[in-house]
Amino acid sequence: MEQLINYIEEFVKLDDDAKAALHELTEMEHFSKNKYILEPGQRCNKIWFLKRGMVRKFYLNDGQEETVWIHTENQTFTSLESYAQNTPSKEYLQACEDSELICITKGNSEKLAEFPKIVAFVNAMMGREFANIDKHTKALNQRDAKGKYEYLREIAPELLKRAKLGHIASIIGVSRETVSRIRKA
Template identity: 35%
Template structure:
């Protein structure tokens, strides 16, 4: 059941039979309905998830409003990264937006894989580097790009996710109101 995960990892590192056996032992397949919470605030996030199928968002509340930090879909990972790596509570919610099939691995099991399989630690570093670069791009985009540019970038980089994301959640992720997002989309569709 974790073939997609193994194939994903193989894109980065060779996966030995021993590593594959370990992953099959420590990973759990979980299926959740729409609007299920994988993580809630004020608790440490003890798991990371590889998404076989579905769409998930991570968000926080600010002044009673939901601010979407990220969306993850098929063949991507999701966790509350700061909480997961530091093993401390945080302020994020992780919520499924569709029926979702995940591969769950705990921090403890992941750390043991890193210890026993140096190639897996390399894979972890590559994932963290990718996450860091994506977050840096997002911060730069929010600080320097217009609403139109932010939407265009998201449209280019997240084509498969875009039609599945409610507009209000997308607007909060892009740092704009839903009204502004509607204007940007209307202007883009007018051409």
């Protein structure tokens, strides 16, 4: 919990009321390795903060797993499409290590909206998310295999260290063999 507050306070300073509300309106969850946090068909009505562990977001395309992203400690994640539109998810969220999460439901998130500081945080975080998606899409869309791998190293070195090579290959859209060769070089 302290971690989540620290994370929020990178954006805005919280007063005690807001902190208390956070304590009250969030929950801890634990998922052991390989367990699913969300599966296709479920409506995603939570946002999670990853306290410890690693979580992979992927979907099936023609039976093949396509890894979208892998989150590491101190990041927030959700199945955005499902959450934002209240539709059944097409994605899996899976713990790829034993993971501890702090979650907040959509309903509780609305209750938190009465704290201006928390609203300011959400806006700032969304702004940052937008910017990241933007940057990210541009980077992965145009570079060659090496360039994409280097981009991952820049923005998510932890992911590169801990995730399986095959999952990394899938994120940047190249074959496992190519990632292996990039690493050797």
